[in-house]
Amino acid sequence: xxxxxxxxxxxxxxxxxxxxxxxxxxxxxxxxxxxxxxxxxxxxxxxxxxxxxxxxxxxxxxxxxxxxxxxxxxxxxxxxxxxxxxxxxxxxxxxxxxxxxxxxxxxxxxxxxxxxxxxxxxxxxxxxxxxxxxxxxxxxxxxxxxxxxxxxxxxxxxxxxxxxxxxxxxxxxxxxxxxxxxxxxxxxxxxxxxxxxxxxxxxxxxxxxxxxxxxxxxxxxxxxxxxxxxxxxxxxxxxxxxxxxxxxxxxxxx
Numbered sequence: 001x002x003x004x005x006x007x008x009x010x011x012x013x014x015x016x017x018x019x020x021x022x023x024x025x026x027x028x029x030x031x032x033x034x035x036x037x038x039x040x041x042x043x044x045x046x047x048x049x050x051x052x053x054x055x056x057x058x059x060x061x062x063x064x065x066x067x068x069x070x071x072x073x074x075x076x077x078x079x080x081x082x083x084x085x086x087x088x089x090x091x092x093x094x095x096x097x098x099x100x101x102x103x104x105x106x107x108x109x110x111x112x113x114x115x116x117x118x119x120x121x122x123x124x125x126x127x128x129x130x131x132x133x134x135x136x137x138x139x140x141x142x143x144x145x146x147x148x149x150x151x152x153x154x155x156x157x158x159x160x161x162x163x164x165x166x167x168x169x170x171x172x173x174x175x176x177x178x179x180x181x182x183x184x185x186x187x188x189x190x191x192x193x194x195x196x197x198x199x200x201x202x203x204x205x206x207x208x209x210x211x212x213x214x215x216x217x218x219x220x221x222x223x224x225x226x227x228x229x230x231x232x233x234x235x236x237x238x239x240x241x242x243x244x245x246x247x248x249x250x251x252x253x254x
Contacts, residue, residue: 008142008172012134012222015080015126016110018142019135032097035104037127040064040083048087048109048123050096062087067127080130083107089123098125107131141225144175145182147203148196151213157191158202161244164213166203167196168238176234180247183240204244205237 011018040046047061066084083098089112098107107125147166155164171177171184185197203211207224211217228234228251235248 008144008175010135011142012080015130015134017080017108017126017131017135032099033104034128034132035100035102035106037081037083037106037129040067040100040106040127042066045101046083046085046087046098046106047101048085048089048093048096048098048125050089050093050109052088052090052092054092060088062123070130080126080134082110083125083127085123085125087123093123141222141228142175143177143206143222143225144172145177145184146170148194149211149213149218150191150202154191158198158239159242160202160204160239162204162210165211165239167198168200168203169197176249176251177236179249179252180234180236182236182238182247202239203236204239207234207236 007021007023009019009021042064044064045061046064047059049057049059052058052060062085064083065086068082068084070080083106085098087098089096089109093109094111096109097105098109100106106128108128108131109123109125111124113122113124146169148169149164149166150158150160151164155162158165158167168177168182168184171182182203183200185200187197187199189196189198191198205211206221207228209217209221209224211221225234230251232251233248234251235246237244237246
């Protein structure tokens with residue numbers, strides 16, 4: 001066990017993965033090797049270890065049932081290659097490692113497609129190659145918030161001055177968003193069938209780039225953020241209590 005929360009080093013929202021650093025490595029920890037997902041074939045046996053429904057250290061076994069190129073599966077992380085599996089994956093498995101029979105990590109569980117809300121034999125993992133590329137080989141940026149993109153009637157109902165925005169759900173302490181003073185929602189409700197927290201800020205513009213629903217906008221924002229250097233200023237425009245305001249912070253050294 002480690003004593004404090006891990007430090008986020010890098011994230012990729014489009015690939016739905018993050019790189020974190022522990023304050024110290026747990027005693028007797030065994031480090032898993034990262035395998036080459038390029039060598040994985042459809043039909044290969046795999047196993048997944050995670051915490052479905054909060055049941056820690058649960059193991060499920062299955063096969064790689066398909067693999068998908070980036071941007072080929074609707075409603076799943078778009079910028080990463082995916083492995084599909086028939087191993088049972090449920091709520092709580094997100095972030096779990098997918099192992100080959102050699103014990104090498106070949107993917108990171110990201111999502112399921114399900115009508116019932118449980119495993120229906122359609123689980124997905126970002127390949128280890130994709131995770132390595134976006135977290136280790138490319139420069140990334142951690143803004144430190146979770147949000148929901150809204151548009152259309154929902155945006156109008158919240159009196160947005162533009163067609164789309166990001167409703168802030170959570171803000172991580174110590175993050176650039178937290179240092180800017182971005183506020184998360186506190187009122188839990190359901191809007192258009194989607195649960196969300198209202199009462200916080202709605203982001204309209206990040207680093208000079210307006211929030212839109214156009215494909216690639218989020219990736220464009222994060223690409224811009226990734227170019228920021230320590231000492232440079234990060235600016236955000238947002239809607240708070242009916243007023244458009246601007247916040248900023250200086251990017252700290254890593």
